[in-house]
Amino acid sequence: MSPSDAELIARALDHDDRHAFSTLVRRHQSAVRGLLRRLTCGNEAQADDLAQETFLRAYRGLRGYRGGARLSTWLHRIAYNVFCKSTQRRKHTGLDEAGVDPARSDCSMLRHDLAHALVDLAPAERAAIALAFGREHTHHEVAAILDCPLGTVKTHIARGKEKLRKRLRAWEPKVAT
Amino acid sequence: MKNANQHEDRLDELLRESDVYIEDKGFTQLVMGRLPPPHRASRWRRPILLGSAVLACLVGLVLMPGGAYLTEVLYQVASYRPAQSPVPVVPLAVLLLVVGGGVAAAVHD
Numbered sequence: 001m002s003p004s005d006a007e008l009i010a011r012a013l014d015h016d017d018r019h020a021f022s023t024l025v026r027r028h029q030s031a032v033r034g035l036l037r038r039l040t041c042g043n044e045a046q047a048d049d050l051a052q053e054t055f056l057r058a059y060r061g062l063r064g065y066r067g068g069a070r071l072s073t074w075l076h077r078i079a080y081n082v083f084c085k086s087t088q089r090r091k092h093t094g095l096d097e098a099g100v101d102p103a104r105s106d107c108s109m110l111r112h113d114l115a116h117a118l119v120d121l122a123p124a125e126r127a128a129i130a131l132a133f134g135r136e137h138t139h140h141e142v143a144a145i146l147d148c149p150l151g152t153v154k155t156h157i158a159r160g161k162e163k164l165r166k167r168l169r170a171w172e173p174k175v176a177t
Numbered sequence: 178m179k180n181a182n183q184h185e186d187r188l189d190e191l192l193r194e195s196d197v198y199i200e201d202k203g204f205t206q207l208v209m210g211r212l213p214p215p216h217r218a219s220r221w222r223r224p225i226l227l228g229s230a231v232l233a234c235l236v237g238l239v240l241m242p243g244g245a246y247l248t249e250v251l252y253q254v255a256s257y258r259p260a261q262s263p264v265p266v267v268p269l270a271v272l273l274l275v276v277g278g279g280v281a282a283a284v285h286d
Contacts, residue, residue: 016215025208030199037199048204055208114191133192164188 005071013062021062024071025055031072032079038130039083041119050086054079069144073137077145080127087123110168117167125160128153227280234275 003011003020005027011020032054036047057078058065065074118126124146131142132153139157143150250271 018209018212018215021212022205022209025205026201029201029204029208033199033204034197051204052208052211056211059212111191129192133189161188168188 006067009062009065009067009071012059021059028072028075029055032075034134035076035079035127035130036083038118038134039080039123039127041126042115046086050079050082053082057082069141073141073145076131076137077147080145083127084123113168113170114164117164120167121160121163122156124148125156125163128156129160129164132157231276231280234278238275 008020011017
């Protein structure tokens with residue numbers, strides 16, 4: 001049986017066990033990179049840079065993890081903060097069209113349009129939708145990650161979905177069949 | 178209305194579908210390569226700690242009230258001559274206890 005996150009964290013903290021930390025990274029990398037890819041609208045290179053920064057910050061702040069929330073929730077919160085800082089540094093939202101990777105092989109035209117529609121969402125709306133739909137987080141956990149009230153999260157999701165629905169209206173007859 | 182609901186469901190489905198597992202492909206190695214180097218203790222750290230602990234034990238006990246007994250023990254051990262006097266078992270045991278305690282404390286680290 002593979003060790004739990006808590007056991008791996010204890011080993012990493014008590015003995016500076018790099019192998020334990022690498023197991024944690026391997027275990028959570030897909031979720032963190034996936035979230036950041038959504039936040040950066042499919043810009044894989046940028047998302048992976050931010051994901052690396054996320055895990056480095058997690059390593060430095062591992063003692064600050066109190067175990068109250070799931071480790072994934074804690075990591076996603078760091079990832080979101082790293083993303084916000086990155087967008088502030090770039091002096092724009094990072095949502096430019098160049099950030100979208102339309103060549104993703106698994107994208108149908110509809111998915112391609114969805115990716116572009118996501119670009120138009122505010123970062124908080126995109127993050128709320130990415131976390132709530134893709135990462136199996138409850139709305140309470142999303143609120144903790146985004147550091148905002150539960151009601152705000154619900155509003156972000158509702159507004160975001162409304163915008164997406166409008167942007168994808170052209171597909172409505174097709175997707176409804 | 179039905180179409181709108183179906184569209185909504187399809188949208189939810191699409192949003193969930195786009196969450197696919199991402200293969201590691203060397204990502205973890207990149208992260209591990211960027212971690213700060215592990216903290217390594219100086220090679221002199223242990224001997225210095227050990228010596229300091231032993232010295233502190235001895236000095237502390239000599240200066241403590243009742244340290245006269247330890248001084249006497251040290252004197253007896255130092256002045257032991259095999260041909261002239263019996264082995265000072267008790268003083269030796271006390272000395273070993275004091276020094277051993279200091280060493281154990283330092284080695285435990």
